[in-house]
Amino acid sequence: MRRRVLLLVAAITTLLLLAFLVPLAVLVRTVAEDRAVATATAEAQSLVPLVATTDRESLRLAVEQVSGVAVFLPDGTVLGSADRTPLVELGSRGVSASAEVPGGREIVTAVRDRSGAGGAVRAFVPDAELTRGVARSWLILAALGVALLAVGLLLGDRLARAFVRGATDLAGVSERLARGELQARADPAAPGELGSVARALNGLAARISELLHEERESVADVAHRVRTPLTALRLEAESLGDPAEAARIGAAVDEVARAVTGAIAQARQRGGDTGNADAAAVVAERVAFWAVLAEDTDRPVTVDLAPGPLPVAIGRTDLAALVDALLGNVFAHTPDGTAFAVRLRATGAGAELEVADAGPGPPDAKVLGRGVSGAGSTGLGLDIARRSAERSGGGLRLESAGGLRVVVELGRG
Template sequence: MRRRVLLLVAAIAALLLLAFLVPLAVLVRTVAEDRAVATATAEAQSLVPLVATSDRESLRLAVEQVDGVAVFLPDGTVLGTADRTPLVELGTRGVSASADVPGGREIVTAVRDRTGAGGAVRAFVPDAELTRGVAHSWLILAGLGVALLVVGLVLGDRLARSFVRGATDLAQVSDRLARGDLAARADPAAPGELGSVARALNGLAERISELLREERESVADVAHRVRTPLTALKLEAESLRDPAEAGRIEAAVEGVERAVTGAIAQARQRGTDTGHADAAVVVGERVAFWAVLAEDTDRAVTVDLAPGPLPVALGRTDLAALVDALLGNVFAHTPDGTAFAVRLRATGSGAELEVADAGPGLPDTAVLRRGVSGAGSTGLGLDIVRRSAERSGGALHLEHRGGLRAVVTLGAP
């Protein structure tokens, strides 16, 4: 944009300068020619009275004092150095005239001597006299044109900078808003329409902040309401006679309570910091939790976890929710007795978590969309996994190889 503005300013300035300087240069040349011709004509006419009143010797002395002038007397005598040209012949017949000749301009004035016989006074102006001072004047005009062009480009560059600065600021603010920095604001003092766009963008950011604030409060309220039935369920679990069964249910309830607490904390977060956690520890804990249910449903579990520490750019609560979503899908969408495997590997840019089962797989890829499920559930599990992985700088990949293989890449903090 800046380059285009400069090109436009340069083109307009060049056209204006050409329209101004070319006629002025022609005028300078014309004035120089007219001045030289007028000077030569005046010198020639100063000899006209002498032809009729002075003797030949006095006339000869007067001619020698004037450069480029010659007098052709009626008897054929020539005073001065000049050739007899056709224009001189016309002058001897009483016709005064001037014409361009090779090397300059010839000016002939008709005269009469004492007897009334016709003669002529010839003045010659060389080309050097006709263009004296023109080159110097043209150089001054060219310098003036270049200076004006530079001034125009400097002013145009400042104008272009203001436009580009405003557009760049809008792009940077839009990028910050896209990354979740809702405190980003554009400069409403930007020139012209850019200022209107900046004000509209700021209004949009304010509205987004309000909507997200309302959504956070709504999610926090809903999550808070879940605590009451969880507390009741925990009390019921404590009343069970089987200590092992009571401990298992209490652990499950505590896990759900931690998830609810995490949801409330995350809903009230105003920044975009995702935190970090040790993937080896979190994945190990969640696999151990689900292993009890796998044993109850006759599922063979293959566990291959890389030794820690294995930090990833995802908070502990979010990482636990991601693992629970993947393992929960295995139990929810495959029949009892279906084997599954959990593998965690370190990569150069973080970690890779793989959960593979020998079940029927997904009905189609539409279940990756939020709220879509192929088995009557809420349809949020895989979407939670995908969004959590992307928030850490990774991704979710699903493959059908005799079952479902979910591979989650997690970025390093």
Template sequence: MRRRVLLLVAATTSLVLVAFLVPLALLVRTVATERAVLAATADAQALTALVAVADPASLAVAVAQVDATSPSQVSVFTADGAVLGAPAPRTPLVELAARGSSASGAVDGGREIVFAVRDPAGRTGVIRTFVTDAALTAGVGRAWLLLAGLGVVLLAVGLLVADRLARRLVRATIDVAAVSHRLARGELDARADPAAPVEVGVVAGALNTLAGRISELLREERETVADLSHRVRTPLTALRLDAEALRQPEDAARIGAGVDAVQRAVSSVIDAARRRATDTAECDAAVVVAERVAFWSVLAEDTERDVRTDLATGPLPVAAGRADLEALVDALLGNVFAHTPDGSAFAVRLGPRPGGGARLLVADAGPGLPAGADVLRRGASGGGSTGLGLDIARRTAEQAGGGLTLGRSPEGGLAVTVNLGPAARP
């Protein structure tokens, strides 16, 4: 951008200088020519009176003095054919003046000016001055050099000013871009300088307004999510009391554990809403996955499902929070129970990932994915559900520096592989 501004200013300034300096240079040459011609004419006219009244000897002395002091060549052709002053041939203009007509014209090497005068005897004489080309252009070269230097100086000054302005404009643009990148990283307190030059300042002001609006919307969203804890507190308390009232301790413990899981899920949503995007989270995947598999194994036993597990003992630190990883495992195992018939077996494997982190595999013996189903798209489902389970798992895996892939299990069902990145080292 800076280079383009400089090129534009250079082209514009050059056109202006050419349009200004070329006519001025021609004018300087014309003025120099006219000045030399006027000086030669004045020298010739000074001899007019002497030719008319002076004797030949005095006229010869006067002509020699004028010729010696004048930058042009001064000659007098007398009526009897003598040439006084600078030697000169009888040119056509001299012959014309001898017949009584004064004239001037350009000849080889310069300009010739002739005047017809009458001597004391009434005969016609001729005063001739010859101005050389060097005299006609005296000082023109130096004046042109000065004009050229002036043009270079003006061009340099214009480029210097344009460079300063372009630097300020480019710097302001870079600052606005840097602020936008900071906002993208979650630094919502970043603001651009609205005093930036011209349109960049308008963009900076609009970006600041947008950042303020984003902060306001996020604050409202966090407050709304925070209200969720108060809204579900009473129903959860009622469920817990009902669970404690059950006669079977095993059922009471299982339902109580479910209520606790709902409470943890709600709390994790609130914490995630309040947590800044730049905050880091980590947990031991081996502990979390083992706990969630144990929780779902009870339901698997009730639905006559065979559970095969191969879980690493750990520790397996990953770049995901405990609540997020629990939600991921619950989403995958919940899909198994929701989309496969009772009695369908499933397997859960957890191991270290090459390069750090962990790899989780959940495979079932169900019917698999419907043909052409895009279940990784948020809200898409091939089984009549909300379509959020796999999307939650995918987003958690990507936020942890990994990813999620779908495949076919050896039993013909669905196999979901989740890669989780390693936790940040202290």
């Protein structure tokens, strides 16, 4: 856009300069010619009275004082250095005239001597005199044109910068909003229509913030309601006769309560702060939690975790929810006794988490869609994992290799 504005300014300025400077250059040349011709004519006419009033010797001395002028007397005598030309013959007949001749301009003035016989005074103006000072004037006009073009381009560049800066700011704010920075706002003082677009974008960002706030509060309210049945379940667990069983169920209830608390806190976050977490520590913690249930359901577990710390660009709560979603799918969609493996390794871009099972695999290739499930569940597990991975700068993919293998790439923290 900036280049186009500059090209437009250059084209318009050039046309205006040509329309102004070309006639002015022609005028300068015309004025120089007229000045030289007028000077030569005045010198020639200064000799006209002398032809009829002075003697020949005085006239000769006067002619020698004037450069480029010759006097042709009626008797054929020539005073000065010049050839008799057709224009001189015309002047001898009483006709004054001027004409372009090779090398310059010839000016002939008809005269009469004392006896009334016709003669002529010839003045010759060479081309050098006709164009004296023209080249210098043209150079000055060219320099003036270049200076004016430079000033026009400078002003056009300033104008283009203002437009480009406004458009660039709008693009930057849009990208920040797309990344979840809902506090980003455009400058409404941008010139022209860009200001209108900036105000509309700011209104849209404010509305999005309001809607997200309402959604988070609704999710938080729903999560808060879960605490009541969890409290009742904890009381039921404490009333069990077997202390070990009561402790195990109580620990599971406490874990669910912590997850609910984390969901409430996460739902009330303003967004945009992904945070960092040690993937090695979080994955090890969640695998240890699910290992108890795996033992109860006779599921062999293979764990291969890279040594930490392994920082990734995702918050600890989000990463724990991601791991829980993947492992929860294994228990929900494979029969008891199905083996699974959890592997975590460092990569150049961050970390790669793999959860593979020996089950029947995904029933539908669309299981990554939100709300899509092949086993009657809510269908949110893999979608939660995918969105969390994408927020960290990574992604999620499914592979079938004698079961289901879920590979999650996490960006470096």
